[in-house]
Every structure is written in structure tokens, then in C-alpha cells.
Amino acid sequence: MSPQKKTTVKMKKVFDRPKSMTKKPYHYCPGCHHGVIHRMLAEQIDAYGLKGKTIGVASVGCSVLLYDYFDTDVVEAPHGRAPAVATGAKRAQPENFVFTYQGDGDLAAIGTAEIIHAANRGEKITVIFVNNAVFGMTGGQMAPTTLVGQVTTTSPQGRQVATAGPPIRVAEMLATLDGAAYVARVAVNNIKNYKVAEKALKRAIDFQLDGVGFAFVEFLSSCPTNWKMTPQEANARVANEMIAQFPLGVYKDILAAA
Amino acid sequence: MSPQKKTTVKMKKVFDRPKSMTKKPYHYCPGCHHGVIHRMLAEQIDAYGLKGKTIGVASVGCSVLLYDYFDTDVVEAPHGRAPAVATGAKRAQPENFVFTYQGDGDLAAIGTAEIIHAANRGEKITVIFVNNAVFGMTGGQMAPTTLVGQVTTTSPQGRQVATAGPPIRVAEMLATLDGAAYVARVAVNNIKNYKVAEKALKRAIDFQLDGVGFAFVEFLSSCPTNWKMTPQEANARVANEMIAQFPLGVYKDILAAA
Amino acid sequence: MAKRVLVKGNEAICMGALAAGCKFYFGYPITPQNDIPEYMSAHMPEVGGTFIQAESEVASINMLLGAAATGARAMTSSSSPGISLKQEGISYLCGSEVPGVVVNMSRSGPGLGGIHPSQGDYFQSTRGGGHGDYRVLVLAPSTAQENYDLTMLAFDLADKYRNPVMILGDALIGNIKEPVELKPYRRKIKPKDWALTGAHRRPRRIVKSLFLADGELTDHNWRLYKKYQRMAKETRFENYRADDAKLVLVAFGSVGRILKTSVDMLREKGLAVGLLRPITVYPFPHQAVQEAAERTGHLMVVELNTGQMVEDVRLAVEGRAPVDFYGRPPGSIPTPNELAKEVAKVWRKRGLQ
Amino acid sequence: MAKRVLVKGNEAICMGALAAGCKFYFGYPITPQNDIPEYMSAHMPEVGGTFIQAESEVASINMLLGAAATGARAMTSSSSPGISLKQEGISYLCGSEVPGVVVNMSRSGPGLGGIHPSQGDYFQSTRGGGHGDYRVLVLAPSTAQENYDLTMLAFDLADKYRNPVMILGDALIGNIKEPVELKPYRRKIKPKDWALTGAHRRPRRIVKSLFLADGELTDHNWRLYKKYQRMAKETRFENYRADDAKLVLVAFGSVGRILKTSVDMLREKGLAVGLLRPITVYPFPHQAVQEAAERTGHLMVVELNTGQMVEDVRLAVEGRAPVDFYGRPPGSIPTPNELAKEVAKVWRKRGLQ
Amino acid sequence: MPKVVVQKELCKGCGLCVDACPTKNLAMGQRVNAQGYAYVVWDKKAKCTGCAICGRLCPDIALRIYKEERK
Amino acid sequence: MPKVVVQKELCKGCGLCVDACPTKNLAMGQRVNAQGYAYVVWDKKAKCTGCAICGRLCPDIALRIYKEERK
Amino acid sequence: MYFDVIFAGFGGQGVMLMGNMLSVAGMHAGKQITYMPVYGVEMRGGTANCTVVVSDRPVGSPVVHEPVCAVVMNRPSAEKFAPRVLKKGMVLVNASLVDPKYVKARTKKVIYVPCLELATEVGNPRLGNMIMLGALCQASGVLDVEQVVKALPKALDQRYHKMIPINTEALRRGGRFVAEL
Amino acid sequence: MYFDVIFAGFGGQGVMLMGNMLSVAGMHAGKQITYMPVYGVEMRGGTANCTVVVSDRPVGSPVVHEPVCAVVMNRPSAEKFAPRVLKKGMVLVNASLVDPKYVKARTKKVIYVPCLELATEVGNPRLGNMIMLGALCQASGVLDVEQVVKALPKALDQRYHKMIPINTEALRRGGRFVAEL
């Protein structure tokens, strides 16, 4: 190309661990998306300058050690109850950014009532829902979101619709609630989906910071360990089977609708 | 008209207390629809010849004394848990007709998780959901279905969307679940709606008897006492406000759809 | 002079809570304590506080956990079946050392039972109905005034020990109306150096009950244990005509106050009976009971159940004196006469004069 | 001869349940008992039974209520936090007299705690962590064989008393693998004349815990109380080298078995110690403990908590003998040496020889 | 002619049947039953068709309805 | 030229970055870290654009990425 | 001074309000008070009663089995509570609803108050309870009728304050009825 | 006869399977057995160990602090468990991964087994655990190597039965290695 006059070339760090994370290496399994989702959230906390005004609500699941990684205030909720804990925290500290981070066992099984009612009350919280179609932490049991036919430790014959019902699509269900302001489903299995996910996450944060209301982002996630797959195979399952059962998209956005 | 030869005129009882009910007078308040809904269900139990093969699952609410009125086997479930109790009962006694009878506090508040998962598992039970927009038994507190602005003993300023969220529309929410086979909302405030309701109830029974799956009928109901209205005013509220918020109709019928 | 108002026991609790700076109430209706959420729904907005009717008891105890973790004074209330559902949450509050006030206006059980007053939840309250080795401070008021006073105290003790405090009343204590002197709350609420308020210009804070590192959980449990031992100094009880008594009755809450009338009746008939009424049932007034046993040689426990607190009395007495027991399962309210008769029976049986 | 297989403690429970005709299992995963739902999910279909992974512990105890109300043998299992959530349901089972087996492979608390073995749920199990005056029979196995045998017994006792029966194990009892002799189940299951099966050619039946008529609830509670008293005859315990002991240790479950090795060690050193291991912790072997106290004059309780069963021992002993206590909160598993040292300390402190 | 029998001890005087009757054959009565409720009366019988709408909408199953049967 | 630094003790060798890199600059390495994982290497640097896609899709935040800056 | 009374009747007869009003008035008169409501076992309908204790000393039991006084507004209440009244006590009976033959008391002091008639006389047939409360004060002397009147603004919710005059009249009418016996 | 052993190593080294196989074989040899798994505190990854007690009498404690024997498959395990072994006991060390300098034992009897090399020799480098188990039997005499071989069909899941021959070979190779020391 055309020569340029007097340009200083300096190396600039364009990508690194977010400031709002601790230095601790993850305990997650190789290829597990929890790590990506954590980092994406932490990046946004950095971007919005929220490190000093965040209260994270950890749930019980593989991500129970969330507080080891996020260098923010964190309260640990009993299994399934993060939305209730976040309700209390956010009402008491409205000026703080309050998020929950929950797995599908946590949010879609034991915590069904809590998520529905927090959504319907329009609590101004941001919910990160990590749907990996399995109970990871406890060793790979069937989740409400387990795919039909998927073998887990409690569906050794593969999930049977006749006895266990079909997988629940949480985003669709929550979107029917008038109280929910933003509901989206995203994935991080490739860069295209990743970028859409990041946008959705930002919007879910905006909705809270702007006081619009309850915001929910469902991340399709992988669990190579309990799916008994390589990280690559697991990513392929997300791309093929998961997205087919749980279509990506924005299911509700009361501002866009208006 | 043309004279008829030799007709014997005999009085035939065309309407009376169903056989599957006891003689006990209801304890319900004057004008309360619980009584109508009970009777409608008992009539169908008679019609289908199910008196000897029914297990009723009573919930906690004004209808907790269900067993005083239904002359069938009855088990009393803890508040909100009737769908779980019914799941156990039906799985153990598949040849019996198993129904739950639940109020909106019971089903849409404390029992949210149980109804959603029973529906999604496709339990072959029939759920009678009586939505009177209030906690009747405990003295008229706000329910998840309480109308916006409605004054109750725990929403003395009228239900505020900002703090309590809008009313939940349960039928719509359950209809999103792939596991639910039949979902309808009906009312018994006038004979027209009553007849539609009866049809829906029959279909909800058919769905169980034919082994099709989970069937749910939401009855809009009145609570003159806690609405602080005459029975007439209460019926008018059902006609005007309730139906506007909770539109009547069949929200799902997997057989009709097929 | 403090204002004197006639209020329902349940309302006195609310007034005490509001006076003590409680700004967060989370609850789910259940008889016989519905006055509490009802009062709070009307009055919380007036003080800029938050009232939420939760979707369940489980949700409400966890909302309390969330609000209290930020340092706010928060309360929840329920009655027996609802309190059972809160047990996991209470265990978490203890495990993560989050203060909070839990009111149990208990009713009769087991199961759905009924709405009569009952003392059937004594074990649950004092031994921790949830999992693990933990204790909550349990205050057992017997008058509307005590409801008011002890609720204020409950918030202070909760903060002091970073532990939930339970108010254990029953359908009688919640529903009687009595004059209450609305003494103003004067104590200063200290800032909480562990509360989650956003890690602005300070290291972040964590509120949790999971302890994974080697030995960490054992240490944590020992620390909690020592804290529970320290709570002993909060022991409170009332002696009623007990000084010169030859038979001391031990009873708490509703039965405690009914027995005062029985004591008066029996005293009129010349029976030197007295009453020791635990006000804190955890910590239990072991020493006072032991002293009463040694002083009089005869104790009698009366409860609205088939025998729960009597174990604490026996543990305190350790065979030093006979401990008689009159228990009555719930389903009705015993009258002073009935109880007096039972006491008189024991008086005779033991050959007292 | 009965088949001998090497199985995990958790699995032994499942095998016992299936042998005893359990056809319904409802549960929700939680460590350290996941082998139970996993085993049941694989094997229930083989026997034409039902396995449901419920949406929660609350749902699973209520599914059990529904299935057992029809007369079926049904089981649920969980671990500490999950058991806390079942407390309301357990109270209902007792109140409406529905049998059922509830397994608690307890872990450490309070709160989330950890997954180490723990005996922190002793109070919850034996006093009823739910509301109201009720009791569940509590069996405390210490070997995989006992897991198998006692689970079969649990179903029988549940039916006999129309009451839930709890198996109280812990992370150790659930996870060890040991040979188990699969003795066949031979008892005949009696038809249940109260079960809901459809009111065909018989008057309808009601299963409930609500009693509204005057005095009805009181009567019901008295009836339950008498039933709990009758359960005393189910008391079971094991004496290990206790006959000639000068110091008798009292411990149950995992600690009970570890202590056997400690006893052997101490005996080798010439210390005449023995062990009394309650197998039923409710009903508690009061009389056996009392006799041991009288015979030896010295008892010592060892628990994996900071002191729960020791209350039952003190209540039994009532001051007749000193009761020493060594408690250790969960977080690690005590070894026989460590415990032997603690016992030796007491031996010396009490001047025994 | 059809016949509507009011079981007066069951009637709670809510009046819903009065509104419901398409031919207005029912009316609130003056007399009070043992429960203290002024029960309904079926008086203007003339136009009754035995449609049983009143019965269906009565919350308290207080109405028993007969109709002629031709053989 | 951009630069990708692999923090080898963080890498778990899942290989997702290898797949993700549009210009295939990363490869699974032969060496094992203290955790026992064979970590990735950024070796075929020629075509690296510093797009940081690898970094974004790495579950373990094991990649640090630099780019030239012209002033 | 010690006085206790059970008020009993149907749900809608304002029985609880009577007890409440006596309690508020008693408190303002400087007494110790306990008011204890008891609802029927049935959730809906049924009878209700409450017990009020007025005393100079702190009140032990809010539960009274054999009261000094019973105010019975309907027949089931009369049958249940009249016999329990102490021999030295008194029973006030709503004569408009209760036939004397259902009143079996140990005490001789049974006062029949035609509540409905007197209430209709003052202009509101629903104020039978106020008539009765006036009568109770007059007959027992537990408080002065005027002490109750004075407490009306405190005992009644703001939105019923326009009813104070007619309530006052009813209380006084009840009192007068007894005074004129 | 009483014998106890702690097997310890990384998650993927088949440590639990060793314990299991010894247990099954012991049971079939008519012994009393307790197998006790201990997972690391972390849920994912980390180290794992299990304790097996083999005895003629019922086993009291499944927990052993100072074992008769330790089988250490990696360095952290060697550092943790080797020093705990009784003076009269023995330590078996996976020489392929553990440098002798990390093995500090009270007992003199420390046996270094080149698991990886021997396993590679028999044709499957992942069978280091079977090599070690054979070595353990031979060294301790707790069971005969052939007793373990005989138990393979019971100890291995049906779907791994095709692996029995190679496992047999690995067990024997481990045994031979010790015998030839």
C-alpha cells in the first residue's frame, strides 16, 4: 500500500480477561460454555462500569462457585431460589445491578415458581439462564430441558415423552407473561451466535439499568462431560439438536414492540 | 296442535343433585361459583359412570372441604401440591379418573411449579382451576390473578403493576407447554358460558379417559364475599372485567389441531 | 409518654417491626397471621418500605435472604405449614449468617390440622427443623405488648448475632387485642461491614454457606457453635409468684399467660404454686429451671402439645426433681380452670401442702 | 443361599426397596444420593414400576403422598437441604396417616454446606422438622447390608403404623461399597382397607389431615400420640463388646461403625470400652441406654455434629451417670484413631481403669 | 307443566336464579330459612319451560326441576 | 502483526479455538500443562488478523490478544 | 376490679364490633383489656364470638370458660353460653331473636333486650349491637355508657365517623332501656 | 487377616476401578470388604482416591488414616499418602509419573512400578491401573493375581467384556514385574 509517514506501531491488548473477574482459573470442564458466558457477562460489567455496583446472585449448579470468578459482591441462593433472592436484593439496592445466573435444573425444575413470579412481577433484574439440557453438577441427570431420546443418568433409556414429557421451552413460556419485559434465547457455539448473544445480553442489562423491567437471556450451552461428547461434538449438538428444539431469537422486547 | 291419542303425562325429574354428591349443603358463600363448578363436575362423574372409579384431589382453599360434597374417594393435598399428589395417584391407579380442584392461590401462586410440570409431563389427569382473582379462604388477599387496580386485603391501594406485576394468565402459559394436551378457559356466569364450560369439562374428562393426556379447564369464578359485591355485581365483574383480562376459549386441543 | 393503643397481637408485631426500622416484608397469606401481611401491605409504602406478597413461603424466606444480605432489616411471617416450607431457607440464613426475623403464629398440626393455637412447633423452632447443626434465637411472647417489644428486640438480636430470630406465637397470641404502649425504638442500628451494597471503593463481599476448602466447613460450624453458646446471655424468662412456690409450673407463650390465672386461682385456694415462663425458648433458661427445681423440688410443665419443651426442662433438671407434665394437643384452648385442675392433681399426687 | 453382591450403600437401599415390593419412586437429584434415582430410573421400568424425576423435593414427597394414598408402596430419597423441603409433606403424611419411605443420605450443613457425611439432621429426623406434634420412625443403618435389610423393614413398619419411615444415612453410608446378601423378602403385604382405589362397591374413603369438628383434631392428635408410643416396641440397637465395658460409647450410623474399630483398638490397649449403637433413633433405645448407664456408670456419646443425640441419651440417663460427649461438625470423616484418642481422654478424665 | 321445587333450606338467597330465568319465573322471597337467608320462590310459574337454566346456575343446588314426560 | 498469547496453564485443550479461528492459526499442541492438559499453540501466525474470535470462544480465557496500534 | 364477658351471635350481627368497642372504651378509661375473637370452625358463615376481659390488673387468661357476663345475640349462642355464666353473673339476651325458653342460666340476672325494635326506633335496624352494648354497660357498670360514647371516634374507622351520632343514640337508648327496667 | 489400601491419583487414571476390582475379587474370595470412594472437594477435575479394606471379620471403619498400603498414581497423591503408610506397610508408586524424590515414607518397602511402560508393552497404555493392581496383589499377597483375573467378568460391565483378555494380561504383567524384582 501507500507508505505512511511517521507511524509509531505499538502493541495494544485487544482481548484479555475482564477487569471484573478474579484471576482464578475456572473449575469447569474443557469446552464447557459456562466459561464463555461468565466472561461475556463480566465484559459487559466492565463496559458499563458496573464492577462497583453489582450484586450477583449465584445459584446451585456447576456455576455455584461464581463468586470465585466474579470480583463483585455475590450472594449464594439456595437451589432454584435465585430469582427470589435477587428480588429481595434488588428491592433493597435498586441502584445496584443485580443478576442471577442459573442452570436449567435450578431455573426450570425446582425454581419454576420463582422465575415465573419474578418475571411476572417485573422485577428489575437480569437473569442469565444457562440451558445445557442436563443437571451438570450432580452428575448428568435429566433436566426439564433434556432433549427427547437424550440419554442421561436418570433417563438411561433416553428421555421418554410418555413418562417424562417433552423438553420445556422456558423462553417461550416466560414470554407469555405480561410482566416480562425482555426475553431472548441465544447460543455461543460459534462467533455468529456469540455476537447476537452479546447484543441480547447488553439489552438485558440496559433494561435493568433503564428501569424497564425483567430481562431474561437463555443461553444454550454445552456439557461435554455429561453429554459424553468431545467439546466439538457438543458444539455440534448445540448447533443441530439444541437449536432445533430451542429456536434462537428475541421472544419479547416490550420496547421494540412499542 | 294436533291432538294425540293416549298420552300418559308423568312428571320426570329433569334436574337434581347429582348422584355422586353427598347430601351435605355447601359451606360456600351465597352466589359463589364454587357450588356450580362442583355440581357440573359431579354431573359429569355421574354421566360417565365414574363415581366408583374416581379419586379426587382436594386442594387448600375455600374448596378444601370438597370431600364433604363429592361422594368419591378423595385425598387432600397440601396447599399448591395437588398436581403432584394427583401424579402419584394416577400413576398408581391408572384405571381411576383422577382430578384436582384448585384455586388461583393454590395453583397459580404456591403451586406454580407443580402445575407446570404435571402439565409438561403430560400426566393423564384433569385439572379444574377455579380462578376467582383472590385468595378466598384466607380472607381475600391478592392472588396472582387479581386484576390490575383490584382492592384486596393485601393490595389496599389496588393491585399495582409496578410492585406486584400484572395478573398471570395461566391457561395461555400452560398452552405453550408441549406436554399439555387440552387447555381451555371457561366461565359459568351465564347459561351461554355455562354450556361452553360443560363441553370443555367433558372434553377434559375424555382426554383423561382416552389416555390422551393432561387436560386443564380454567373456570373464571366469582367471590362475592371478598370482592365485597353482591352476587349480581360479582357476576357482572366476571362478564366485564374478568373475561376481558382472561379471554375465554380453547387454548390448546392436540386432537383438534391434529 | 408513649402512645397506648388497642391492637391485635399480629399488628403489634408489625408496629414493633416498623418501629425497629424494618423496611422489607415478604410473606404469603396463611391463617392465623394474615393481619401481618395485610398490615404491612397498607403501611410499608407509607414508610418507603417494600411489601411483597410472594408466590410462596419458600420464595418469601429467600426474598428475605436477598434483602437482608444487603444489610436491610427484613421480616417474614407465616404459620406452621408455611414455616415448614421455610426450613431450608432458615438453614441457609444460619449457614450464611444473614440476620432476619421470622414470625411463626403457629396453628395446629400435623398436616393441614386446623387453625387453633398450638405449641406443636416447639421442637421445630428450637432444634432447627431444617438440615444441619444450627440454631435460631426463639422469642415466645405472651401478650400484645411483648409482641411489640420482642419484635424490636428480635431485629437487634438478629443483627447482633447475624442470625435469624424467630418469634414463636400462636393463633391466640396473634389474635388477641390488647393495649400496647408504643415505646419508641431508640437503639442505633450499626452499619454492617459484611453487607452487599456493591463493591464500590472496597473489596467485594460474599454471602454464602458453601465451604469447600479442607477443614473450612468444620471451622465454620465450630464458629457457629460458639456463637450459639454466646447467645446464652440473651436468655430471658419471667417468674410469677414463684419465689415461695412449692410447685413451679413451666410454660411459655399462650399457655404461660393462661396459667397465670390458674396460679392466682390456686393461690386463692392456698396452693403455693408459681410459674416460670421462658421468654426465650432458645436459648432456654436452663439455669433458672434448674434453680427452681432445686429450690422447690417439684416442677410441672404444661404445653399445648404432647410434650416438647418438657425435654428441655428435663435436660435442665437432670433428675434433680420430679418433672410432671400436662400436655394437650391442639384443637381447643384450655381454660384457667381446666389447667388449675390438672395442677391440683399433681399437687395432690406429689403430696404437697 | 441368598445372592451376595458388592454394591454401593445407595444401591443396597434400592435393592431392598424393590425386593419389598416398592413400585413407586419419586425423587430429585442431590449429592450424595444420586445413585438412588439413577438406579431406580434404570430398574423400576423392569418391574413395571414407576420412576419419576420430580421437579423438586416438594413435588416428590407429594407424589409419594398421592401414590401411597392408593395403597402402593412408595419411596422418595434426598439429602439434607432436599429433606428440609420435604418437611411440610412429611407432616402431612403423618397427619393423614399415609405410609411411605423417605431416605435421607444426609450431608453437611447448614445451608449449602458441603457433601461430606454429617449427622446434623438428627433433630430434624427424630423431632419432626415439620410443624405439629408428630414422629416418624427413623432407622439408622451403618452398613450396606443394613441399608438393604432396614429398607425392607421400613416398608413393613410404614404399613404397620400407617406412618412415614425415614432411613437416616449419610454420605459415607450411601457411598461405601460392601458385599450384601440379597435375602429375599418373604413377608406378605396386607391389603389396605383405607386406601383410595375408587369407591367401587364400597363406601368412599378419604385421606386427609384437616379435622374441623369440635374436639376432632384433639382426638386425632391423641390417637397419633398413642401410636407413637406403641412404636416403642420397634426399638432396635446393637451392643458391641459392651457387656463387660466400663465405658459405653453411644453412636449411630457411620460414626457407630467407625467406633467399632476404635473400640477394638482401645481393647487391645486394655481399655474396657464398648459400644451401644442405636439402630432405631426414633424410637430411641432409652431403656438400653439407661441400663448401660446403670451397669457401667459411664457413657460417652460421639456424633458427627455438635450435640444432638446426646440429648436423647441424657434424657434416658437423667443424671444417673455422667454422659461425656465428643462432637465434631462435618467437613471431614473422623478416623478410628482420632476417635480412640478422644475416648481415651475421657477414660483418663473419669479415672477409669 | 314443568315444576321447580325450591329446597328452601339449601337456598342462600343469592338471586342468581332470578336473573338467570329467561322467562322470569323466580323471585326473591320474604321468608327467611334456618340459616337466616331469605330464600327464593318459584311463583310466576306460567311461563316456565323447565329449561333448568335456574338450576344449572344456582350455586347451591337448591332447585329440583320436573318436567312432563309423554309416553 | 497481531499476536495471540496462550496462557498455557489456563488452557484445557478443548480445541474450540482451533475450530473457531477463521484463518486456522491455532493448533493443538503436544505439550501437557500442570493440569495434565495438552494446550493449544498459536503457531501459524501468518494469517492472524487479531479478530479475537478464538479468544471469545475460548471457555477458559486462556488467550490474550494484541494488535498493532498506529499513532 | 375484674370483669369478663362473652359476646356471641351470627356472623353478621356485629358481635366482634361490640367486643372491640368495649375494649377501646375500656382502654381509654385506663383499664387493662384483653379481647379475644373466636371464629367458628367453618371458614364461611357460622357463628362467632369474642371474649373481653376488663381489669385493673394485667390480664392473665384471655380465655374464660365461666364468664361473669354473656351477651347472646342468637339462639345457638344463648344455648351455649348462658348456662356457663357464673351464678353471680348476668346474661343479656337479644330478645328480638331468642325465645326465653332457650335461655338456661344459673344466674337469676337475665336481661332481655329487644335489640331490633330499639334499633329500628333510633332509625337503623342494623344497630342492634350498639343497643346491646349500651344495655351491657348500664346493667353491669363495667363502664359508663358515656365512656363508650366518648371512645366512638377511636373505635370506629374514619369512614364510619358520620355514623357516630346514630351510634351514640343507639348506645344511649340501650342504656336507657336497662335503666328504665 | 486384615488389609487396607488407599488408591489415589488423578481423575482419569482409573483409580476407582482398581479399588472396585480388588473389592469384587476379594468378595468372591470370601472376604469381608469395604470400598469407600472419596472425591476431591471440587466438583470437576481434581484428584480422587478410594480406600479398600479386606478382612476376615466384619469391617468396622471404612476410613483409614494410616493404611497398610498406599497405591499412588501421581505426585500429589504420593506426597499426601506415602508418609501416612504404617511402618510395617508398603507403598506402590507409579514410576511413570512420580519422581522418587516426592515419596517420603516411614516404611522401607516402596515399590516403583513403571505403569505406563508396562501397559504399553501389553498393548494398551491406558491400562496402567491394571498393571498396578497386579503388582499390588503380588507384593502384598492380599489376593492372588489369579483371583483378580477370575473376578474380571463380575467386576467389568458387560460392554467391556471384550477387554477381559488384555486386562488379564496387564494384571499378570504387573504381578510378574513384582515377582521378578
Ligand SMILES: Cc1ncc(C[n+]2csc(CCOP(=O)(O)OP(=O)(O)O)c2C)c(N)n1
Ligand atoms: C434443595 C436442593 N436440591 C437439590 C440440590 C442438588 N443440586 C445441586 S445442583 C443441581 C442441578 C444442577 O443442574 P443445573 O441447574 O442445570 O446446572 P448445571 O450444573 O447443569 O450448570 C442439583 C439438583 C441442592 N443443592 N439443593
Ligand SMILES: Cc1ncc(C[n+]2csc(CCOP(=O)(O)OP(=O)(O)O)c2C)c(N)n1
Ligand atoms: C403452605 C400453606 N400456605 C398457606 C396456606 C394458607 N392458605 C389456605 S388457602 C389459601 C389460598 C386460597 O386461595 P385460592 O387457592 O385462590 O382458593 P379460594 O379460597 O379462592 O377458592 C392459602 C394461602 C396453607 N394452608 N398452607
Ligand code: SF4
Ligand atoms: S459438568 Fe457440564 S456444565 Fe458442569 S462444568 Fe462440566 S461441562 Fe460444564
Ligand code: SF4
Ligand atoms: S370466600 Fe369467595 S370463594 Fe370462598 S366461598 Fe365465599 S365467595 Fe366463594
Ligand code: SF4
Ligand atoms: S340461585 Fe340458588 S341459592 Fe341463589 S337464590 Fe336461587 S335457589 Fe337460592
Ligand code: SF4
Ligand atoms: S479454546 Fe481455550 S481452553 Fe480450549 S484449546 Fe483453545 S485456548 Fe485452550
